[in-house]
Amino acid sequence: xxxxxxxxxxxxxxxxxxxxxxxxxxxxxxxxxxxxxxxxxxxxxxxxxxxxxxxxxxxxxxxxxxxxxxxxxxxxxxxxxxxxxxxxxxxxxxxxxxxxxxxxxxxxxxxxxxxxxxxxxxxxxxxxxxxxxxxxxxxxxxxxxxxxxxxxxxxxxxxxxxxxxxxxxxxxxxxxxxxxxxxxxxxxxxxxxxxxxxxxxxxxxxxxxxxxxxxxxxxxxxxxxxxxxxxxxxxxxxxxxxxxxxxxxxxxxxxxxxxxxxxxxxxxxxxxxxxxxxxxxxxxxxxxxxxxxxxxxxxxxxxxxxxxxxxxxxxxxxxxxxxxxxxxxxxxxxxxxxxxxxxxxxxxxxxxxxxxxxxxxxxxxxxxxxxxxxxxxxxxxxxxxxxxxxxx
Numbered sequence: 564x565x566x567x568x569x570x571x572x573x574x575x576x577x578x579x580x581x582x583x584x585x586x587x588x589x590x591x592x593x594x595x596x597x598x599x600x601x602x603x604x605x606x607x608x609x610x611x612x613x614x615x616x617x618x619x620x621x622x623x624x625x626x627x628x629x630x631x632x633x634x635x636x637x638x639x640x641x642x643x644x645x646x647x648x649x650x651x652x653x654x655x656x657x658x659x660x661x662x663x664x665x666x667x668x669x670x671x672x673x674x675x676x677x678x679x680x681x682x683x684x685x686x687x688x689x690x691x692x693x694x695x696x697x698x699x700x701x702x703x704x705x706x707x708x709x710x711x712x713x714x715x716x717x718x719x720x721x722x723x724x725x726x727x728x729x730x731x732x733x734x735x736x737x738x739x740x741x742x743x744x745x746x747x748x749x750x751x752x753x754x755x756x757x758x759x760x761x762x763x764x765x766x767x768x769x770x771x772x773x774x775x776x777x778x779x780x781x782x783x784x785x786x787x788x789x790x791x792x793x794x795x796x797x798x799x800x801x802x803x804x805x806x807x808x809x810x811x812x813x814x815x816x817x818x819x820x821x822x823x824x825x826x827x828x829x830x831x832x833x834x835x836x837x838x839x840x841x842x843x844x845x846x847x848x849x850x851x852x853x854x855x856x857x858x859x860x861x862x863x864x865x866x867x868x869x870x871x872x873x874x875x876x877x878x879x880x881x882x883x884x885x886x887x888x889x890x891x892x893x894x895x896x897x898x899x900x901x902x903x904x905x906x907x908x909x910x911x912x913x914x915x916x917x918x919x920x921x922x923x924x925x926x927x928x929x930x931x932x933x934x935x936x937x938x939x940x941x942x943x944x945x946x947x948x949x950x951x952x953x954x955x
């Protein structure tokens with residue numbers, strides 16, 4: 564652990580030194596480094612024993628100060644990349660984890676001179692594991708079976724600015740890693756940790772620019788279309804039936820409207836076709852007619868997007884009004900009962916990122932976007948999805 568932490572410190576210091584070479588130019592560069600101690604959350608009774616986790620993290624990015632219309636709308640957040648190392652408390656089974664995560668910190672500070680303020684952090688990126696599931700050599704690691712997975716971070720912290728150049732941090736964070744059911748087993752890795760660190764502004768905090776405060780918001784309803792494809796395996800979180808990858812095809816039509824400057828609300832209908840369900844139906848003779856239709860799902864959903872420049876953090880929740888194959892599939896593989904069964908049967912959730920080709924503040928309509936999502940039954944990942952969409 565110490566040698567990895569030292570490596571991160573050296574990267575951090577070199578980045579600061581490089582930034583100081585260009586201090587004659589205005590630069591909102593900001594960096595922080597922190598140490599976190601936590602514990603893996605046991606997701607099932609046979610979860611292996613672990614000690615405390617140890618993590619080191621470096622964030623390199625910039626402090627929004629008002630040169631973009633959306634900066635003020637989100638109270639001048641910090642945006643950048645987090646480089647994370649985690650020792651997961653049981654190297655023999657779980658190994659170590661390395662992650663690169665695009666991260667945003669939303670601040671409560673009313674002024675750039677605030678001494679004490681809170682931040683909410685959110686990140687979505689990629690993780691790499693040194694020790695994953697193997698049916699012979701590492702059968703007890705049902706949490707992670709892919710070397711590369713999605714990495715999600717969600718947390719909050721308090722900042723205390725000692726000066727315009729340096730601040731201290733204390734906070735808590737949830738690190739979650741999952742491959743979105745693309746390879747099984749995939750229970751997922753959940754590390755809950757407390758961290759402390761130092762925040763550095765090499766050129767001092769910038770005065771906020773209010774020239775773009777009067778942002779004009781388009782409050783009209785807009786029609787959206789999106790088409791996507793994903794993939795997953797047949798089985799449950801603890802194992803795959805045949806290790807085969809099955810595609811999922813999706814299409815959605817929905818309307819969007821900007822609300823309260825910060826949020827775009829949406830409501831619509833999604834269609835999904837699951838070849839995996841069709842294979843399951845044929846193998847187990849669940850239905851004897853209309854197999855393609857009965858391998859499909861129709862979802863009525865609502866959702867919200869948080870716009871950050873060309874990017875949008877997107878969340879959706881909906882109701883499976885038609886998904887006939889799930890009940891038999893659950894009886895054979897998932898074996899959920901009671902509330903767990905009904906929530907997974909009817910509640911469809913979806914979260915991820917969109918990237919708009921044109922600035923959505925300047926081009927609220929006639930815009931194309933790309934998206935990457937994890938689609939889930941309630942909170943259990945069902946498949947990874949890539950989208951192409953258009954705002955009318």
